[in-house]
Amino acid sequence: MNNITIIGSGTMGNGIAHVFAMNGFSVSLVDISQTALDKALATITKNLDRMVAKATITDADKTKTLSNIKTFTTLEEGAKNADLVVEAASENVEIKLKLFKQLEEICKPEAILASNTSSISITKIAAATKRADKVIGMHFMNPVPVMKLVEVILGYSTSDATTKMIMELCSKLGKTPVEVNDYPGFVANRILMPMINEAIITLNEGIAGVQEIDTVMKLGMAHPMGPLQLADFIGLDVCYSILNVLYEGLGNPKYAPCPLLVNMVTAGNLGVKSGEGFYSYKAGVKELVVAERFRKAVSNYQFA
16 A cells, blocks of 8 residues: 555645655645646645754655645546545535545545544545445544644545555554444544533633633643644634534534524624634734634624
């Protein structure tokens, strides 16, 4: 297994490409936009430069890593020779099903098809193909070059051989793979997202402010980042999407997204990616902001 295709060149996609390329794999990075691909390569280069500055890698390592990455704007060209495809497109079930139907036609029969989905059913994704035994989840954590965990999610029909290959592959990447069964949210997000949602509810009900909530969790629970700042970092739209998957899949109202989160996503305040969420990032520095007008509006409607 040497030829790796990564679909999607955003935060997760370029991070996954970085890790595979740095470990000697031949990487095809696919996106519909050449501008997005150029931005991804610039991000990878910047991250490699940071590693060189810290003497984690050498200039030669950086050059070799970049030489291992080729970019493509068509799925056919980028995936036709793949031994493994890792899909890292938007967390949207329709987009993923369409991609996997295309991959079934494009990829060689023995190729393994993986998804980096953080919540969508691997069994459902596999059903879009004729190789369900070779479909698996590889949920990398952000930032991919730094975080050690990979959730390896087994669909209903994922074979033992496919699982073994992916577990071994993750270890070769310097990651720690953890085998997880295919249930909504898997393990990481089934535990994390209710905590983030509860932090937003706590803010919405006026129990404490943004900074106070994050400080309690950082200093009291030894979390490296507070839940509201973490939500900004993940993307509030992504948090909203995952909570909806949990709510619909498990049918428990405790997973229903907080109205404040719904309003912030609707308003386009998505966190770091938009420049404003629970904190403001517009000046390149995290500053307390913001969500007060939405919190007050929702609180007045819901609790007055």
